[in-house]
Amino acid sequence: MAYHPDFYEQTKIKIPKAGESTATDSGTMAKTGAEQLELHGDTWRVCNFVDKKDIIKIDSATMKQKVQIRDCKGVGIQIESKVNSVIIDNCDNLRLCVNSLISGAEFVNCRKIKFQVKGTCHSIAIDKCSGVDLYVSKESKDVEVTTSKSGEMNLNFPKTDEEDGDWAEVPIPEQFHHNIKNGVLHTRVSELYSC
Amino acid sequence: MAYHPDFYEQTKIKIPKAGESTATDSGTMAKTGAEQLELHGDTWRVCNFVDKKDIIKIDSATMKQKVQIRDCKGVGIQIESKVNSVIIDNCDNLRLCVNSLISGAEFVNCRKIKFQVKGTCHSIAIDKCSGVDLYVSKESKDVEVTTSKSGEMNLNFPKTDEEDGDWAEVPIPEQFHHNIKNGVLHTRVSELYSC
Numbered sequence: 001m002a003y004h005p006d007f008y009e010q011t012k013i014k015i016p017k018a019g020e021s022t023a024t025d026s027g028t029m030a031k032t033g034a035e036q037l038e039l040h041g042d043t044w045r046v047c048n049f050v051d052k053k054d055i056i057k058i059d060s061a062t063m064k065q066k067v068q069i070r071d072c073k074g075v076g077i078q079i080e081s082k083v084n085s086v087i088i089d090n091c092d093n094l095r096l097c098v099n100s101l102i103s104g105a106e107f108v109n110c111r112k113i114k115f116q117v118k119g120t121c122h123s124i125a126i127d128k129c130s131g132v133d134l135y136v137s138k139e140s141k142d143v144e145v146t147t148s149k150s151g152e153m154n155l156n157f158p159k160t161d162e163e164d165g166d167w168a169e170v171p172i173p174e175q176f177h178h179n180i181k182n183g184v185l186h187t188r189v190s191e192l193y194s195c
Numbered sequence: 196m197a198y199h200p201d202f203y204e205q206t207k208i209k210i211p212k213a214g215e216s217t218a219t220d221s222g223t224m225a226k227t228g229a230e231q232l233e234l235h236g237d238t239w240r241v242c243n244f245v246d247k248k249d250i251i252k253i254d255s256a257t258m259k260q261k262v263q264i265r266d267c268k269g270v271g272i273q274i275e276s277k278v279n280s281v282i283i284d285n286c287d288n289l290r291l292c293v294n295s296l297i298s299g300a301e302f303v304n305c306r307k308i309k310f311q312v313k314g315t316c317h318s319i320a321i322d323k324c325s326g327v328d329l330y331v332s333k334e335s336k337d338v339e340v341t342t343s344k345s346g347e348m349n350l351n352f353p354k355t356d357e358e359d360g361d362w363a364e365v366p367i368p369e370q371f372h373h374n375i376k377n378g379v380l381h382t383r384v385s386e387l388y389s390c
Contacts (some may be wrong), residue, residue, distance in 0.1 A: 052214065089318075106209070125207065128345070129310040141375055142374060142375065143374065143375075144372055144373070144374050145372070145373040145374065146370060146372050146373075146385065147369070147370070147371050147373065148346060148371070149325070149344050149346045150344060150371050151343060151344045151352060155373070155375070155380060157375060159378070169381040170375075170379075172373050172380065172382075173371070173373070173382050174341040174343050174344060174369070175240060175341060175342070176341070176342050176343070177339055177340070177370070178334055178339070178340040178341075178342065178343050178350070178367050178368070179337060179338065179339050179340065180337065180338075180352060180365075183354070183363065184365075185350060185365045185367065187367075187368050187384050187388075189382050190343075193382075
């Protein structure tokens with residue numbers, strides 16, 4: 001699948017080998033801690049990267065491994081192999097592109113996220129986030145997106161099965177109406193989202 | 196209608212007359228500004244009250260007037276007359292009891308709110324809040340509650356028309372599932388809330 005226009009290739013920052021100790025030496029330090037890109041047990045940790053021009057590429061992760069991205073701001077991250085899952089916590093202005101996920105992706109406490117799946121992904125969970133643009137492949141069109149306490153979210157998907165065809169963008173509802181009928185609470189999506 | 200058990204009577208702090216200038220002199224100052232309980236145009240402003248044992252009572256407001264409650268923390272407020280609407284902005288740990296509202300109530304950026312309507316209220320809007328317990332009278336059982344980016348909300352209503360009867364409490368959904376079917380996004384309430 002082609003990259004969505006919002007994603008673009010850049011040179012890679014570093015590819016640590018699995019098990020390699022990797023405190024990176026590339027410049028900027030996040031206020032909250034040192035840059036970290038390393039494998040702990042079965043989890044790749046990508047932490048504290050701030051305002052990087054180069055895309056951070058992870059290409060040696062395996063299907064049994066997870067990727068945890070935390071406290072990153074103004075960076076692009078690319079996971080080139082199929083991994084179990086990704087969790088993204090407290091990130092701002094992040095572009096994340098994954099190959100395929102066996103389980104799914106989880107976003108918590110994030111703002112301004114662009115997330116593309118090139119292959120398969122079954123579920124995306126979004127909690128306490130604002131500004132999340134999702135781009136799913138035709139293989140992942142049936143992805144289940146779960147949201148809570150979040151807003152300004154959009155789901156983008158290819159309109160047809162053609163490579164390089166047009167994309168559709170739909171807003172994910174963030175406003176809901178509730179009222180009691182016969183003693184039971186009924187909930188519906190706000191008419192803001194009616195077509 | 197009787198007060199809900201979570202609400203209780205206490206002595207009143209002050210009842211300013213309409214138009215009276217009222218910077219209150221009663222103790223604690225909020226960090227963000229001086230306590231304010233006064234009428235500006237058609238809006239009663241109740242601002243910057245922090246940790247008050249006494250309930251703040253507003254009993255001279257009219258149906259054409261609004262009440263704006265802002266930056267209050269750890270206080271109880273009672274509006275004894277019928278007013279047009281209330282807006283509650285950036286409050287923590289607030290108990291608010293109103294007689295009746297012509298329009299409705301709006302909560303923005305609040306945490307730990309208890310809100311009771313003794314008479315009528317058509318709509319309650321909750322935006323970017325967490326922990327909102329609503330108690331509506333039998334006259335307001337058909338209230339429309341609109342929520343966005345909020346969580347930990349409950350709607351309490353009398354089970355029967357009897358005075359002093361039991362109350363029902365239902366959680367207001369905060370988690371939703373979305374997926375694409377035939378190119379259109381469908382949204383449903385999380386099964387967390389199925390009975």
